[in-house]
Amino acid sequence: MTDKDPVVELRDVHKSFGALKVLDGVSLTVARGEVAVIIGRSGSGKSTALRCIDRLEVIDDGEIVVCGHRLTDAKLNLRALRQDVGIVFQSYNLFPHLTVAQNITLAPVSVKRVSRAEALETAQAVLRQVGLQDKADAYPEQLSGGQQQRAAIARSLAMKPKVMLFDEVTSALDPELTAEVLRVMEDLAASGMTMVVVTHEMSFARRIADQLVFMHGGRVRETGPGDILLDPQTPELRQFMSHELHAATR
Amino acid sequence: MEIGQLNANHAAFLLQGAMWTVVLSAIACLGGGVLGMGVALCRVASSRFLRGASGAYVQLVQGTPPLVAMFLLYFGLPGIGFDVPALIAAGLALVVNVSAFLGEIWRGCIEAVPRPQWEAAECLALSRIQRLVKVILPQAVRIAVPPTVGFSVQVIKNTSLASVVGFVELARSGQIINNSLFQPFVVYAVIALVYFALCYPLSRWSRVLERRAGSWRRRPAGLATLAAP
Numbered sequence: 115m116t117d118k119d120p121v122v123e124l125r126d127v128h129k130s131f132g133a134l135k136v137l138d139g140v141s142l143t144v145a146r147g148e149v150a151v152i153i154g155r156s157g158s159g160k161s162t163a164l165r166c167i168d169r170l171e172v173i174d175d176g177e178i179v180v181c182g183h184r185l186t187d188a189k190l191n192l193r194a195l196r197q198d199v200g201i202v203f204q205s206y207n208l209f210p211h212l213t214v215a216q217n218i219t220l221a222p223v224s225v226k227r228v229s230r231a232e233a234l235e236t237a238q239a240v241l242r243q244v245g246l247q248d249k250a251d252a253y254p255e256q257l258s259g260g261q262q263q264r265a266a267i268a269r270s271l272a273m274k275p276k277v278m279l280f281d282e283v284t285s286a287l288d289p290e291l292t293a294e295v296l297r298v299m300e301d302l303a304a305s306g307m308t309m310v311v312v313t314h315e316m317s318f319a320r321r322i323a324d325q326l327v328f329m330h331g332g333r334v335r336e337t338g339p340g341d342i343l344l345d346p347q348t349p350e351l352r353q354f355m356s357h358e359l360h361a362a363t364r
Numbered sequence: 365m366e367i368g369q370l371n372a373n374h375a376a377f378l379l380q381g382a383m384w385t386v387v388l389s390a391i392a393c394l395g396g397g398v399l400g401m402g403v404a405l406c407r408v409a410s411s412r413f414l415r416g417a418s419g420a421y422v423q424l425v426q427g428t429p430p431l432v433a434m435f436l437l438y439f440g441l442p443g444i445g446f447d448v449p450a451l452i453a454a455g456l457a458l459v460v461n462v463s464a465f466l467g468e469i470w471r472g473c474i475e476a477v478p479r480p481q482w483e484a485a486e487c488l489a490l491s492r493i494q495r496l497v498k499v500i501l502p503q504a505v506r507i508a509v510p511p512t513v514g515f516s517v518q519v520i521k522n523t524s525l526a527s528v529v530g531f532v533e534l535a536r537s538g539q540i541i542n543n544s545l546f547q548p549f550v551v552y553a554v555i556a557l558v559y560f561a562l563c564y565p566l567s568r569w570s571r572v573l574e575r576r577a578g579s580w581r582r583r584p585a586g587l588a589t590l591a592a593p
Contacts, residue, residue, distance in 0.1 A: 207484035
């Protein structure tokens with residue numbers, strides 16, 4: 115893979131759950147260092163598209179290439195893919211029986227075989243990055259939702275991924291905690307991390323997106339810089355934005 | 365001290381029987397635990413064959429009385445040339461029985477660990493074995509302790525079945541004493557009390573463990589904040 119190659123590429127991806135068509139020909143290209151933000155109402159297929167990138171869902175048709183891994187390849191090395199891709203979920207999914215530091219060092223030590231000392235050093239660094247340097251020895255249940263989510267981000271970062279996926283990571287948080295998580299994500303984007311973000315936070319999306327993707331009914335309806343939100347070209351995005359505006363001022 | 369015509373000799377005999385009940389229970393729990401762990405792991409294995417085979421084993425064992433298994437081992441095996449002592453026959457029958465039940469209890473505990481925990485571990489590139497050993501099992505064990513201790517009470521009571529193949533454990537020693545004293549009410553009341561003395565602490569402990577079971581189990585990550593307005 116050269117520097118010019120896209121980090122994430124979806125070509126005409128189709129995916130159904132039973133009779134329900136969730137992705138209906140989705141194409142998307144994310145270049146190195148780029149932040150792509152996917153928006154759209156619930157059920158538009160945006161989370162599914164994201165999960166397909168980490169092959170948590172297997173697609174029916176089309177092609178996905180992530181960091182040089184061809185996901186439809188029969189010989190795909192799933193664990194190699196997962197080392198290149200970090201993903202953060204809405205529900206944090208920290209391991210409750212491990213401290214924050216143990217959560218973070220688990221994969222580097224058991225997958226990448228780095229020494230415990232080196233893994234701990236990395237853990238300290240990523241915890242500083244998300245502003246949790248004093249929480250290394252806390253258990254997840256002792257943290258607020260926002261802290262848990264930042265710890266989850268740190269856990270992914272410790273694997274030194276080439277691309278980070280964020281699946282509605284603030285949807286379970288109140289506005290104050292949301293802000294602290296978004297701040298971490300903005301820092302991460304500024305540091306040059308390649309990111310694909312699914313979110314409902316519209317002003318955040320506009321601010322952080324190099325490429326904004328509006329999905330509707332399993333298709334990409336509009337794509338462009340963050341400012342496409344100010345001047346929707348399709349009736350679907352216009353309607354979506356007016357709903358969002360309505361929700362924001364309510 | 366005498367209860368009815370029970371004297372110190374009887375008491376010593378009963379105590380010896382109680383000791384064998386404890387030994388038989390330990391064999392059943394330890395052996396059944398080891399085998400049951402294998403059953404539980406096979407029940408959640410990725411291999412369809414292992415899942416199917418272990419499922420069939422559980423169905424077969426749960427569908428046959430342990431008493432019949434003891435008869436089969438103690439009276440059946442000598443018929444085809446294997447002489448089996450009563451302790452081995454009873455122990456083996458109980459081990460098999462316990463393994464099937466514990467296997468199912470523990471399968472449930474493994475499956476009670478929320479699905480996203482598997483997914484998160486998978487996304488960190490952990491292998492299936494690593495996911496199981498480092499992420500899922502430690503959580504499943506905490507869920508499993510109270511029902512496992514509770515089940516061991518059943519095991520202690522089930523060891524009384526060994527009396528029918530002539531193994532002199534607590535129930536059988538009671539029978540023997542009664543055969544000489546003919547005071548069934550007194551003798552069996554005493555036997556029941558001894559069983560109770562063995563089982564009650566375990567039931568209590570199980571209850572305590574249940575109450576103490578890790579708070580994070582009942583409050584999975586995310587739910588607390590999701591519930592907030």
